[in-house]
Structures are given as C-alpha cells and as structure tokens.
Amino acid sequence: MKRGLPVLVMALALAACASTPPLAGSGPGRTTAGDAAAMDSQRDIILAVANPLQPPPIHAGSSVLGYAPSRYYGAGQQAASTLAALRQRYAFSELAGWPIKALKLYCIVLQPPPGTSRDSLLQALAADRRVQLAQPLHDFAVYAQSAAGGHAYNDPYVGLQRGFIETEAARAHRYSEGRGVRVAVVDTGVDLAHPDLEGRIHDAHNLVDDDAAAFDRDSHGTEVAGVIAAVGDNHLGIVGIAPQAELSVYKACWYPPAPNAGARCNSFTLAKALAAIIDTDDRIINLSLGGPADPLLDLLLVQILQQGRIVVAAIPPEGNLAGFPDSTPGVLLVRMSGPSTAPPGVLSAPGNDILTTQPEGGYDFTSGPSMAAPHVSGMAALLLSLAPRLDVRAIRDLLLRSSRLSGGVLQVNAAAAVTELRGTPQAAR
Structure with a gap:
C-alpha cells in the first residue's frame, strides 16, 4: 500500500530519455497486444514438444536450416510436424507459441475444444509420447501490500528511506555500489524516463503486449527498480541499495482493468522472460512475485541456477514455500522483516513503508514482501561487485551470518555483509 507525503507532492522534471534503450519485443513470434492478459488460467494449457533444430538432409522443398514454415516462428520441422499432428488429433485451438532454445522445446498455449474439459485433455496429452510437457496455464501475482557512519548523500529523501537506513547501505557504499553487476527485474514495466533511474536501465523487454505507454505507467516494477538501483548523489529523491548496478527490465506482469487490482502474470509471460534471461549477462534475477508450482517455469x-546466476525471490506473506519460485532448490528466499522467526535459510529484509520511485518521476511509500526482495538483490550486487565468483550458497550464508538487530528485528545488513566479505580472500578475486 502507498501513502503520500506532502513533501512528495512537489513535481520533479522528467529526465531526458535519449540514453534509455528502446523497449524490445519478444521477436517476430510474440503475441499481439493484449493476448497474454486475455489468456484464461482456468481453461488454457501449456504444451511443449521437442524442438531440436537439427539440419535435416537437404532435398527438394526442404529448409536448409531445418526451420518450419512461418506458422511456428522458431520451430524446427520436427516440432511443427508434431504440433500439426497433435492439433489434428485433439482439435485444440492455439493462442500463442514460442521457442525455448535452452530447453530445446517449442511451447504453445492452447484452448481445449468445446465440450472437452481441461483435465481430460491434460490427461490425454500427458499420455501422448510426442508431448514433452503439458500443464495448466498458471496465474501469478506480485507481492505488494496495501497500507498504512557512511556516505552523506545529497538526495533529499534519503533520510526517509527506512530500508536504506536500517540495512546501513550508506556505510556499505564506502566499498561497493554494485558497479559491473546487472540485475534482471522480472515484473511489470518500469518508468524508463524516471530521473532517479537515469543511466541504470541497460535494456527493457515487453513480453506482455506492445503498449509502451502502459509500460512506463506501471508502478510495481518501478518501485522494485528504485529500491535496487536508484541513482545516488544526483540531488533527486532517493538512493538505491546498489546505485551503480545496471538493470534489465522484463515486463511479464500487467495490471488488470479492475480498479485497484494487483499486477498479474502467467506461465506464458514468465516463461518468455526466463528463457530470454538465459542468453544474457544478467547475474541476479529479482522475482517479487509468486504463485503455484509450475513445471515449465521450474525447468x-x-x-x-545451473548457469551460476543468483535468483532472489520474495516469499508470500503467509510463508507458503510450495509454489513457484520458492520451491526450486537454490533460490535465495526473502521475507518481509517481522517479529516472528524466519524459516531456516530464509533471509529477512525491510518491506514495510519503503520509500521508492513511482511512475511519472514520482516517489511514494509502499509495503510488502515485494519490497524486501529487491533489498537483497541490491545487497547481492554489492557483494558480487567485490567478489564476482561468489555463488548463491556463499551469498546466503554471508547475509544470514551478518544479519543484525534493527528496531528489535533481525534482518540483513549491507554494511556488515560487505565488511565481513572484505576481510576474506574472496573479495580480492
């Protein structure tokens, strides 16, 4: 929840966005505007077939590279033939399709034919040897909540940044500001022209639709981005936990038209975001969202994780760790700090009344586990900037070990973690 302050009513001029990379779509095979939001998680299915993309023997009428006709962008002839046969056998309607090169799969979102239940079609597809994966299309949600001795920064609102102060980030910045580390924000869109994010956004991708204006108006991703990497010492607003880190923005979530509705995502958009990240230099992935267990997203x-990337995920307020992404081993789990004891291995970080960036160049307070995760993503960037070879276990153990009491609550502490790391041989690597 957000609550405005009179001091924040003052308008701030928007920074020029000439240096901001243009939004990138998901390629020629992407869905048209609004398709992702129009998908029905109570009805639709995700289906995956093998897509090896191996060049076949050249003969008359063949594709030299083994690609199928344009109906299936990025699909090889084997995948296209399999999908055509499955479509004829089960009479489903295809809503969207996309390749996942890293898994050698081609996925489609399909709608069962009239008169066929989703459960019965899933059962039939699961028994079909041509099918690599068949699962329900799942819905996911961001974890926002409604509500009520270091460097002396010149940013006017830094004294109101509860999380920044409690984690002693300014002291940590004497030694690291996250330079050279890129953080992927898988979320809603972000205000790319926000003056406190100027120069921090390396690239941006809209995996939901083609609405660039809505991308810039999205609040949740803008909030997360500000906590991680808002610019310091620019005489504006706030300071991020890692103000020299770079951000890659992947819009996989959107706001439904209902008033005050929280942002939603689904298996389709999240899978496209994660597949895109596999081919990048993004070192940290922030997931301030969650939902049910999802086989494709887990793959x-x-x-x-096997690539050595650090995945930071907010756990839901009720603490259920059985869904995506919390149930995947190796994910760095973060809860919002509170009086109760955290589950074993789960980090506690500030998440209540967090002052951060808002669309249209603004600032406001917001609360929820969604704000706890980017504090940890920022701290991971501080640590990796000093010691690039740190793995997720080393980062988790260091942040747990260096947690400190603040206001009677045990939570992560950027200054303590950086100070401890600097005293180890790893920091010199």
Whole structure:
C-alpha cells in the first residue's frame, strides 16, 4: 500500500530519455497486444514438444536450416510436424507459441475444444509420447501490500528511506555500489524516463503486449527498480541499495482493468522472460512475485541456477514455500522483516513503508514482501561487485551470518555483509 507525503507532492522534471534503450519485443513470434492478459488460467494449457533444430538432409522443398514454415516462428520441422499432428488429433485451438532454445522445446498455449474439459485433455496429452510437457496455464501475482557512519548523500529523501537506513547501505557504499553487476527485474514495466533511474536501465523487454505507454505507467516494477538501483548523489529523491548496478527490465506482469487490482502474470509471460534471461549477462534475477508450482517455469529456473546466476525471490506473506519460485532448490528466499522467526535459510529484509520511485518521476511509500526482495538483490550486487565468483550458497550464508538487530528485528545488513566479505580472500578475486 502507498501513502503520500506532502513533501512528495512537489513535481520533479522528467529526465531526458535519449540514453534509455528502446523497449524490445519478444521477436517476430510474440503475441499481439493484449493476448497474454486475455489468456484464461482456468481453461488454457501449456504444451511443449521437442524442438531440436537439427539440419535435416537437404532435398527438394526442404529448409536448409531445418526451420518450419512461418506458422511456428522458431520451430524446427520436427516440432511443427508434431504440433500439426497433435492439433489434428485433439482439435485444440492455439493462442500463442514460442521457442525455448535452452530447453530445446517449442511451447504453445492452447484452448481445449468445446465440450472437452481441461483435465481430460491434460490427461490425454500427458499420455501422448510426442508431448514433452503439458500443464495448466498458471496465474501469478506480485507481492505488494496495501497500507498504512557512511556516505552523506545529497538526495533529499534519503533520510526517509527506512530500508536504506536500517540495512546501513550508506556505510556499505564506502566499498561497493554494485558497479559491473546487472540485475534482471522480472515484473511489470518500469518508468524508463524516471530521473532517479537515469543511466541504470541497460535494456527493457515487453513480453506482455506492445503498449509502451502502459509500460512506463506501471508502478510495481518501478518501485522494485528504485529500491535496487536508484541513482545516488544526483540531488533527486532517493538512493538505491546498489546505485551503480545496471538493470534489465522484463515486463511479464500487467495490471488488470479492475480498479485497484494487483499486477498479474502467467506461465506464458514468465516463461518468455526466463528463457530470454538465459542468453544474457544478467547475474541476479529479482522475482517479487509468486504463485503455484509450475513445471515449465521450474525447468527454466533450474537452467538459470545451473548457469551460476543468483535468483532472489520474495516469499508470500503467509510463508507458503510450495509454489513457484520458492520451491526450486537454490533460490535465495526473502521475507518481509517481522517479529516472528524466519524459516531456516530464509533471509529477512525491510518491506514495510519503503520509500521508492513511482511512475511519472514520482516517489511514494509502499509495503510488502515485494519490497524486501529487491533489498537483497541490491545487497547481492554489492557483494558480487567485490567478489564476482561468489555463488548463491556463499551469498546466503554471508547475509544470514551478518544479519543484525534493527528496531528489535533481525534482518540483513549491507554494511556488515560487505565488511565481513572484505576481510576474506574472496573479495580480492
């Protein structure tokens, strides 16, 4: 929840966005505007077939590279033939399709034919040897909540940044500001022209629709981005936990038209985001969202973790760790700090009344586990900037070990973590 302050009513001029990279779509095979939001998680299915993309023997009428006709962008002939046969056998309607090169799969979102239940079609597809994966299309949600001795920064609102102060980030910045580390924000869109994010956004991708204006108006992703990497010492607003880190923005979530509705995502948009990250230099992935267990998303997350990337995920307010992404081993789990004891291995970070960036160049307070996760993503960037070879276990153990009491609550402490790391041989690597 957000609550405005009179001091924040003052308008701030928007920074020029000439240096901001243009939004990138998901390629020629992307869905048209609004398709992702129009999908029905109570009806639709995600289906995956093998897509090896191996060049076949050249003969008359063949594709030299083994690609199928344009109906299936990025699909090889084997995948296209399999999908055509499955469509004829089960009479489903295809809503969207996309390749996942890292898993050698081609996925489609399909709608069962009239008179066929989703459960019965899933059962039939699961028994079909041509099918690599068949699962329900799941819905996910961001974890926002409604509500009520270091460097002396010149940013006017830094004294109101509860999380920044409690984690002693300014002291940590004497030694690291996250330079050279890129953080992927998988979320809603972000205000790319926000003056406190100027120069911090490396690239941006809209995996939901083609609405650039809505991308810039999205609040949740803008809030997360500000907590991680808002610019310091620019005489504006706030300071991020890692103000020299770079951000890659992947819009996989959107706001439904209902008043005050929270942002939503689904298996389709999240899978496209995770698949895109596999081919990048993004070192940290922030997931301030969650939902049910999802086999396809789990496969992609495992691939990302095997690449040595750090995945930071907010756990839901009720603490259920059985869904995506919290149930995947190796994910760095974060809860909003509170009086109760955190589950074993789960980090506690500030998440209540967090002052951060808002669309249209603004600032406001917001609360929820969604704000706790980016504090940890920012701290991971501080640590990786000093010691690039740190793995997720080392980062988790260091942040747990260096947690400190603040206001009677045990939570992560950027200054303590950076200070401890600087005293180890790893910091010199």
